[in-house]
Amino acid sequence: MERVRNSTLEETSGNTEFYFSHFPVVRSESLTTKLRVVFDGSMKTSSGISLNETMKVGPILQDDLFSILLRLRVHKIVLISDLEKMYRQIWIHSDDRKYQKILWRKEEHEDIETFQLKTVTYGTSSAPYLAVKCLKTLANDEEKAFPNASKIAKRDFYVDDLITGVESEEEGIALYKELTVMFGKAGFNLRKWISNSESVLNAIPGENRADQLDSVFQNTMKTLGLKYNPKTDTFLFSLQPGNIQFTKRNILSEIGKLFDPLGLISPVIVTAKMFLQELWLLNFSWDEKLDEKTVLRWRQIVSGMEHINQIQIDRHAFVSSSSDIEFHGFCDASEKAYAACLYVKCKHNGETTVKLLCAKTRVAPVKQISLARLELCAALLLTNLIKKVRESLDEHSIGRQWFAWTDSQIVLAWISKLPCKWKTFVANRVSAIQEVLSPDQWKYVKSEDNPADLASRGCSSLELSNAKEWWNGPTWLVSDSYKQDNTQVVELNNVPEAKKIKVTSLVVAPELDIFGRYSHYSKLIKITSLCLRFIFNLRQKKENRATGFIKQEELSSAECCLIKMVQQEKFSEEMDRLNKNKPVNQNSKLKSLNPMIDQSGILRVGGRLENANIEFNRKHQIILPPEHKFTKLLIVHEHEKNAHAGQQVMINHLRQKFWILNSRTLIRQLLHKCLRCFRAKMPPPSNQLMGNLPKERVNATSRPFLISGVDYCGPFQIKRLGGRMNTFWKAYVVLFICFTTKAVHIEVASDLSTKTFLAALKRFSARRGLPAEIFSDNGTNFVGANNELKGLESSTAMMGIKWHFIPGNSPHFGGLWESNVKSYKRHLKASIGNQILTYEELLTISTIVESYLNSRPLVPMFPNDPEDFDVLTPGHFLVGGSLLSVPENNVIDVTSNRLTRWKLIQKIHQSFWKRWSTEYLHHLQQRNKWMVERNNIKLKDLVLIREDNLHPLQWAMGRVVKVHPGFDDKVRAVEVKTKNGILKRSVTRLAPLPIND
Incomplete structure (x- = not known):
């Protein structure tokens, strides 16, 4: 202040x-x-x-x-x-x-x-x-x-x-x-x-x-108005009646002094509540003195409370928070009040205790209702009490068993059935009860064993202090015999408040959906014209009936009939107002078109072209809604009829007769789904976010070439010298590449057979060590044929090598070796030009090119950095340095400790791998393309399989029968079923058809 x-x-x-x-x-x-x-x-x-x-x-x-x-x-x-x-x-x-x-x-x-x-x-x-x-x-x-x-x-x-x-x-x-x-x-x-x-x-x-x-x-x-004795750890109550003048105001004030928020002495307090209700019905004014009879009744109630001061209630109701705990609630009702009380049962160290936790009472409403309904109100009061206790105790109530007990078999019968079977009063309360407690949690208790009976009738403080069943529940609650289902439910026929079910039979004729039954506009028109002819013939004599081929007049009549059906379905409000010579509403989407109805009852554009010297259909187009199936069939029909014309052509053509709302958007959507247009316009390939590098490429191995990729390139023409004429034949180059260090090893093969490849693999393994895993494509330039593929897989398995094949026709899956094959060919072409080499010359040149490839920096060099010349190359992992570097001085004769020298070599070798993890590995972080996440191709999608040498109209069509998602759940390879069998392809070789959208 x-x-x-x-x-x-x-x-x-x-x-x-x-x-x-x-x-x-x-x-x-x-x-x-x-x-x-x-x-x-x-x-x-x-x-x-x-x-x-x-x-x-x-x-x-x-x-x-x-x-x-x-x-x-x-x-x-x-x-x-x-x-x-x-x-x-x-x-x-x-x-x-x-x-x-x-x-x-x-x-x-x-x-x-x-x-x-x-x-x-x-x-x-x-x-x-x-x-x-x-x-x-x-x-x-x-x-x-x-x-x-x-x-x-x-x-x-x-x-x-x-x-x-x-x-x-x-x-x-x-x-x-x-x-x-x-x-x-x-x-x-x-x-x-x-x-x-x-x-x-x-x-x-x-x-x-x-x-x-x-x-x-x-x-x-006093703890929040409730007395607490810390020595005995008990709650206490005190009542000191004042010397008051007996009026309704003063008595209400005295009753308000009875503070019992947990309802522990509610059987005593409920007597005061019932007296207050009686006092209200006597219509005394607030400060009017009560008559002697009423005062005597009040004095009796006060005298019944004189022993409240002697009541002591144990505060600690839970023996241990870790003990086996159950909650049991009881409810009962009398003609004057209804009550609910909740007990906590704890089992700990072989002992079982049951204590009153809380209670609630309510006086019965002034308007008299049946005792069964009051019992239901008591059950609802117990339900709300249990719900409140659950929320209040939080973690102490989770996972505990809850039981609800009532002595009313009628209430049990009500709760055991769906609320819809009962009248409104019962149904509302049963619904609220079943939201908290299931019918299985409700049990039957005899009236003499129901402790809530004491609170529903009321009692004196002396009776309450001696009522053990109120403080500790029924004696049988200590045992577990009650867990057997003892619920006695009255037969449904004898239960009051059952709702009378009125059976009404109503037959509704289904509306004929002729538009959804046909997928072609011309067929829809023809079927409708035949139906109209049938109706016409029913009304005519035999000699006047229409027969033979369908005439143009009948087709036009059928089209008009379908148009009126569509307009009546979508523009009924506008047509009703126009038929009554009223303008359409201001918020109508047709307001700007100034619509009108012609002599045939068709809704048309009024527009501003009344004075134009053009035909009637172009001046007053027929209005069609964009979302209707008829409109879509019409657009598709006109699109196919006009040689699959484009969007603008279709808009101009349709507006010669029809005015379709939001036509541009609708036509664009339908043309996008046209399969013939889709195939003729070089369908874009599918793609997916570039996947993470496989673990084989980003984790260090014990040595180079432990995990390798292999590919063939060629053929290269070579010659044999000798005699008068040179003999020419084909040779191939087998390129092995280390997945971790990008080191390259090149062998020359005479053909594409499995036998020749295995010989090249053995030479590679003898010099570089046996690989644990090999990756390759399964194209014909590698395996030759399916039988050789099986033989190759079997042979390498005998050598202890695990073989992996990438999807067919998907070279980007093998980009690591494809880029090195390209580099090899470039170096070879630059070295020999158009010369034809012998086998030994090709082998020598290939080995030299191998050394070039193994001397390339693994990361980009920066020419402005003077210390950037000691770059990491694959050769560092093979020979300890670049294969093209200047030889070092001979230091064999220099005296040094051998162990120290060995540790130095180990340190240098380990430094190469450390630089690999810090320099090269981070260089692989970026995605250079396919940087946008796409929707996955799904099972049963229809796709076109891209072929580089064929026109899109000749691409094979197939259905996806299996997907291969990666670790990130992105599908990058699928199996497609075609008329020639099942093919495994990358999604980049597929074009999903627009009908999948």
């Missing part, structure tokens, strides 16, 4: 501000604040409006009192505290302080001064929200540093009161420290600590406890 300068009347005119009225409230039972100053924000000003009426209240951010007290019964150790002057620890914005002004003076003889409050003020409507919002914000900000305290602050605060618990004393001390530090960061002080554990209290400084340590266990503390 700060003093502000007193303003004159002229200075304050036009300014918006508010002055509180304030008064003291004395609370003698309070431990800390005996006198509380209350500021009245609801006081109306001279304008007739109070401050609270202009403020926004804000949403509710904390749990209700029932949930917080319910959770208090879960934990073994209780922790209760209070935030000291919570509202006064929170600043408000300086611009808003003018709305919190007061007038004050300390002594009567002093002048009155003006003060304004700088903090959140108790008495304003937004104060609870602002204070709680600060607590929530603090908990969110400190969640990482104080996870347990943050969780408690969000869940277990009711305004400024902390009510929580833990399972052990160590956890309680740790939580106290964590809460104290977290709230201290925001300037809050937790005080008045209460606990049922002496060890926990000993860890708390005396000034922060509710009272001195010795007196804590002697006094009874």
